[in-house]
Amino acid sequence: MAYETIIVEIEEGIASITLNRSEVLNALNDKVFNELEEAATKLAADNAVRVVIITGGEKVFAAGADISQMASSTAVDVATGEKPSLRAFKAIENMPKPVIASISGFALGGGCELTLVADVRIAADNAQFGLPEIKLGILPGAGGTQRLPRLIGIGRAKELIFSGCFIAADEALRIGLVNKVVPADQLAAETQKMAKRFAVQGAVALRLAKSAVNEGLRMDLEAGLEYEHKCFSLLFATEDQKEGMKAFMEKRPAKFLGK
Numbered sequence: 001m002a003y004e005t006i007i008v009e010i011e012e013g014i015a016s017i018t019l020n021r022s023e024v025l026n027a028l029n030d031k032v033f034n035e036l037e038e039a040a041t042k043l044a045a046d047n048a049v050r051v052v053i054i055t056g057g058e059k060v061f062a063a064g065a066d067i068s069q070m071a072s073s074t075a076v077d078v079a080t081g082e083k084p085s086l087r088a089f090k091a092i093e094n095m096p097k098p099v100i101a102s103i104s105g106f107a108l109g110g111g112c113e114l115t116l117v118a119d120v121r122i123a124a125d126n127a128q129f130g131l132p133e134i135k136l137g138i139l140p141g142a143g144g145t146q147r148l149p150r151l152i153g154i155g156r157a158k159e160l161i162f163s164g165c166f167i168a169a170d171e172a173l174r175i176g177l178v179n180k181v182v183p184a185d186q187l188a189a190e191t192q193k194m195a196k197r198f199a200v201q202g203a204v205a206l207r208l209a210k211s212a213v214n215e216g217l218r219m220d221l222e223a224g225l226e227y228e229h230k231c232f233s234l235l236f237a238t239e240d241q242k243e244g245m246k247a248f249m250e251k252r253p254a255k256f257l258g259k
């Protein structure tokens with residue numbers, strides 16, 4: 001898959017999307033968002049792809065939405081425009097397979113919001129996170145005010161949103177913004193390790209487990225539990241459920257086929 005602003009590579013069922021606009025610190029303009037949406041849609045439909053990694057550069061994951069593109073926008077442009085950022089982020093969030101954000105350096109504004117649509121976040125010890133939109137006279141407009149409080153709690157999210165301050169990787173780990181922090185030179189290897197741990201699981205079980213969590217979060221507890229039970233029941237119609245339980249009884253690793 002050839003793109004201008006991202007690089008997509010697939011190896012042994014693990015796809016990686018690398019942001020590739022280093023000259024502007026991987027600032028996210030409409031072209032990037034459109035390419036991210038297209039790549040996410042293709043990778044979602046490719047059954048050979050089991051896990052997707054989203055990453056940036058060593059010094060910068062992404063410095064946010066492209067301010068030069070936004071600077072002259074009017075309220076009407078923003079309100080009635082195409083909203084490519086929201087479309088791209090939805091396409092990534094709804095991919096029916098695990099998505100890992102692998103973050104080195106700055107993840108700011110829309111860059112931080114991009115990490116929030118991944119299922120898990122692994123950070124290098126040089127990573128810095130922040131939502132500096134308030135300093136530009138705006139607010140995080142690509143899901144930051146909605147996804148961040150759901151992930152780290154309302155008070156901590158408001159502190160980041162109201163101050164625009166950056167936090168380092170260890171603080172991001174402490175408040176639950178990232179799952180894991182690793183030395184910068186081990187980020188790629190640790191991300192691959194995590195991806196492989198997901199990739200060997202049954203694809204249908206992964207898909208329904210992700211759906212149960214994501215859809216459940218949009219419901220009240222009662223409805224969420226009912227939805228979980230539907231997903232759980234459905235898995236008993238898969239060959240992977242038979243194989244998983246048979247392998248357990250036979251004391252051997254399961255070989256899942258994704259069906």
Ligand code: CAA
Nearest residue numbers: 024025027063064065066067068108109110132140141142
């Ligand atoms: N948009 C466009 N260009 C950007 C950019 C952005 N978000 N971030 C950096 N750049 C450009 C700079 O303008 C600069 O370009 P020139 O070389 O042509 O001057 C180049 O990238 C390098 O940047 P700096 O010289 O600023 O690099 P630095 O190392 O001194 O600082 C930084 C790094 C702290 C990340 C700083 O660049 C910065 O604060 N960037 C902006 C971060 C920001 O405010 N992000 C939020 C954007 S709004 C948003 O994301 C809205 C939303 O919710 C969707």
